[in-house]
Amino acid sequence: MSRPDEPIGFGDTDLEHGETVLEVDGLTKHFAADSGLFAGVNFDPDRFPPVSFGVDRVEAVDDVSLEIEMGETLGLVGESGCGKSTLGRTILRLIDPTDGTIRFKGEDLSEMSDEQLRRKRSEIQMIFQDPQSSLDPRMKIGQIIEEPMRAHGMFDDEGREARAKELLEKVGLDPRHYNRHPHAFSGGQRQRINLARALSVDPDFVVCDEPVSALDVSIQAQVMNTMEELQEEFGLTYLFIAHDLSVIRYISDRVAVMYLGHIVEVAEKEELFENPKHPYTKALLESIPVPDPRESGVRGVLEGEVPSPQNPPSGCRFRTRCPQLIAPDEYDLTDEEWAHTRAFMRAVKRRTFEPMPATEIRREFFGGDLPRGEAGEIVADAVELVASDREGGNSSEAGDTDADRDGWTDAADLLLESFAERSICARERPAYDLESELGTETHFAACHLHR
Numbered sequence: 127m128s129r130p131d132e133p134i135g136f137g138d139t140d141l142e143h144g145e146t147v148l149e150v151d152g153l154t155k156h157f158a159a160d161s162g163l164f165a166g167v168n169f170d171p172d173r174f175p176p177v178s179f180g181v182d183r184v185e186a187v188d189d190v191s192l193e194i195e196m197g198e199t200l201g202l203v204g205e206s207g208c209g210k211s212t213l214g215r216t217i218l219r220l221i222d223p224t225d226g227t228i229r230f231k232g233e234d235l236s237e238m239s240d241e242q243l244r245r246k247r248s249e250i251q252m253i254f255q256d257p258q259s260s261l262d263p264r265m266k267i268g269q270i271i272e273e274p275m276r277a278h279g280m281f282d283d284e285g286r287e288a289r290a291k292e293l294l295e296k297v298g299l300d301p302r303h304y305n306r307h308p309h310a311f312s313g314g315q316r317q318r319i320n321l322a323r324a325l326s327v328d329p330d331f332v333v334c335d336e337p338v339s340a341l342d343v344s345i346q347a348q349v350m351n352t353m354e355e356l357q358e359e360f361g362l363t364y365l366f367i368a369h370d371l372s373v374i375r376y377i378s379d380r381v382a383v384m385y386l387g388h389i390v391e392v393a394e395k396e397e398l399f400e401n402p403k404h405p406y407t408k409a410l411l412e413s414i415p416v417p418d419p420r421e422s423g424v425r426g427v428l429e430g431e432v433p434s435p436q437n438p439p440s441g442c443r444f445r446t447r448c449p450q451l452i453a454p455d456e457y458d459l460t461d462e463e464w465a466h467t468r469a470f471m472r473a474v475k476r477r478t479f480e481p482m483p484a485t486e487i488r489r490e491f492f493g494g495d496l497p498r499g500e501a502g503e504i505v506a507d508a509v510e511l512v513a514s515d516r517e518g519g520n521s522s523e524a525g526d527t528d529a530d531r532d533g534w535t536d537a538a539d540l541l542l543e544s545f546a547e548r549s550i551c552a553r554e555r556p557a558y559d560l561e562s563e564l565g566t567e568t569h570f571a572a573c574h575l576h577r
């Protein structure tokens with residue numbers, strides 16, 4: 127730890143740039159689900175069967191393994207609710223893991239006592255999204271920045287004040303504002319105060335949870351630039367959590383993509399953005415709004431809802447929305463037959479077409495020719511179930527809509543059970559280390575397309 131009369135930063139870090147500072151292995155965090163009238167009963171229309179019993183936990187983070195190198199920024203990206211914050215907080219042991227290990231500079235944080243952890247907390251810090259609520263409005267910013275130093279018994283009053291003022295300058299604020307209250311500062315400035323506070327105890331590793339999401343786009347880059355300068359000067363390592371791909375692209379050296387509690391892809395930034403290997407990553411990248419005036423709106427947006435983390439799909443958790451679900455081995459389907467069958471299965475499951483006679487369904491989805499063999503027989507049965515629904519619906523002038531629902535549901539169940547649930551995507555959890563085309567490090571992709 128530097129003394130207050132020494133320049134700040136360059137703490138006594140014993141690791142070299144590029145060495146592994148954090149190693150997470152099999153990290154899992156399951157929460158108890160809310161109890162209530164339907165506690166233990168789960169409904170998920172994207173699953174077969176859609177209702178399940180007895181599962182009363184939220185699988186927020188499930189068997190995640192990652193390494194972070196000294197001095198790098200690992201971006202963690204994924205849709206809201208995929209488990210990013212839970213992963214960040216579990217790594218810091220702000221919440222206890224259900225399973226797995228967190229090795230920080232070789233020591234297992236998951237095994238540490240509260241007192242050991244308290245001492246470690248000077249080396250690992252966290253900054254949060256909302257600088258408004260994380261700064262106590264009654265305290266002066268000088269006190270706010272000094273608080274962690276006081277908690278760790280660092281320096282005397284004079285030393286802490288000197289360091290706080292120096293940090294204010296480092297983060298781009300005026301040290302003369304030491305006695306002001308947080309309300310006197312803008313959102314971007316408040317996030318800078320947060321940074322100064324986190325850096326006051328000279329950490330090596332900072333988990334940044336959506337630190338610029340609440341800021342105007344014009345301010346985001348300025349704050350990220352400051353974070354990069356401080357990273358260089360202080361030798362910091364960042365785990366940078368964001369849902370916004372442009373933010374991730376700006377700040378990261380490597381990127382990890384998370385979906386429903388799993389890490390689905392990890393690669394160096396350029397490799398990930400230019401050569402994505404996971405269908406989820408591709409879908410995420412394609413759903414970035416296109417700044418072309420001829421194209422209105424957003425393209426490539428993912429179909430369907432994210433399944434519940436209370437009852438996540440087996441195998442690859444993305445498979446229920448994946449446009450590239452793999453054909454089950456037991457049917458000898460051509461690529462075209464499988465593409466038709468998969469599209470039909472999805473359309474039936476989501477009821478995205480109007481009821482129509484069997485011949486029209488065959489023409490619309492299969493160009494008139496159903497797949498050959500056993501697969502074709504199953505598809506034929508499903509087509510009949512959907513078509514008979516239409517007849518049932520037409521004949522029931524009394525409004526017997528139950529019959530309507532049953533045919534579609536039976537067809538969807540038959541197709542999902544016969545095809546989706548027999549795919550390797552449903553049976554095995556994927557994990558493949560691939561060669562990077564544009565980078566130098568391994569490209570991890572959790573997708574059976576790369577088996």
Ligand SMILES: Nc1ncnc2c1ncn2[C@@H]1O[C@H](COP(=O)(O)OP(=O)(O)OP(=O)(O)O)[C@@H](O)[C@H]1O
Nearest residue numbers: 157158184186205206207208209210211212213435
């Ligand atoms: N204390 C808790 N108890 C029960 N479930 C929780 C708890 N905290 C988080 N979850 C659930 O865990 C899942 C992951 O949440 P988490 O906040 O980690 O996601 P996130 O990717 O950070 O999303 P966001 O960006 O919206 O914060 C969600 O389904 C969430 O509802």
